[in-house]
Amino acid sequence: MRFRDGPTVLEEVSFFLQSGSFHFLTGPSGAGKSTLLKIIYLGLKPTSGRVRLFDRDVAGIARAELPALRRKIGVVFQDFRLLGHLSVLDNVALPLRIAGAKEALIRRHVPELLDWVGLGEHVNALPATLSGGQQQRVAIARAVIGRPKLLLADEPTGNVDDQIAMRLLYLFEELNRMGTTVMIATHNQGLVDRFSYPQLHLRGGRLIGPGGDSAAA
Numbered sequence: 001m002r003f004r005d006g007p008t009v010l011e012e013v014s015f016f017l018q019s020g021s022f023h024f025l026t027g028p029s030g031a032g033k034s035t036l037l038k039i040i041y042l043g044l045k046p047t048s049g050r051v052r053l054f055d056r057d058v059a060g061i062a063r064a065e066l067p068a069l070r071r072k073i074g075v076v077f078q079d080f081r082l083l084g085h086l087s088v089l090d091n092v093a094l095p096l097r098i099a100g101a102k103e104a105l106i107r108r109h110v111p112e113l114l115d116w117v118g119l120g121e122h123v124n125a126l127p128a129t130l131s132g133g134q135q136q137r138v139a140i141a142r143a144v145i146g147r148p149k150l151l152l153a154d155e156p157t158g159n160v161d162d163q164i165a166m167r168l169l170y171l172f173e174e175l176n177r178m179g180t181t182v183m184i185a186t187h188n189q190g191l192v193d194r195f196s197y198p199q200l201h202l203r204g205g206r207l208i209g210p211g212g213d214s215a216a217a
């Protein structure tokens with residue numbers, strides 16, 4: 001993967017995420033973690049190579065199919081991408097509303113989840129009135145509320161203290177137990193080491209597996 005005339009950012013990155021698996025994507029800042037997540041989310045087209053998503057070669061996917069495919073993916077970007085004119089509750093409810101969920105279910109589940117991520121007192125707030133760490137948790141709640149097939153989270157604990165970071169990891173574990181494939185990009189090695197999930201480690205644009213071998217998972 002290259003950006004215009006820049007250097008190669010990802011090279012010979014090859015791996016397979018088993019459905020229902022949980023992986024950490026680690027590596028130093030600038031290693032290409034965000035770029036890889038964006039490629040998986042089909043937000044970036046790699047300059048070479050092939051991507052298969054949900055057993056389909058993405059090269060054969062029509063642009064019109066992308067929204068439906070992306071709805072199967074919960075994603076937490078580093079810039080959160082919250083809708084500024086909607087309350088916290090309405091931001092988090094969005095995937096459920098798009099999926100046609102009943103309002104009564106939304107009113108029950110969304111506040112419950114917001115409570116779990118420590119935002120129970122902010123359900124009616126607008127995102128701009130929250131701190132960065134709080135906005136990040138809104139983005140996380142929105143990513144998990146619809147129980148996606150795949151969860152991609154980019155530094156989801158980057159702006160919170162240790163206690164909340166563990167709570168968020170438990171949330172991802174719970175989602176994984178219910179069948180979601182999870183991939184968490186982070187350079188918080190201390191947090192990663194508290195869990196025994198496999199790590200895909202990016203260094204110099206290449207993937208180093210748990211045993212130090214190139215690629216494969």
Ligand SMILES: Nc1ncnc2c1ncn2[C@@H]1O[C@H](COP(=O)(O)OP(=O)(O)OP(=O)(O)O)[C@@H](O)[C@H]1O
Nearest residue numbers: 003006009027028029030031032033034035036187
């Ligand atoms: N849109 C872009 N245009 C040009 N270069 C880019 C672009 N996006 C990323 N890069 C470059 O690609 C490399 C990898 O960036 P990326 O954001 O994927 O790293 P990262 O591992 O996620 O880093 P961090 O942990 O700091 O978020 C960096 O050298 C970055 O400058």
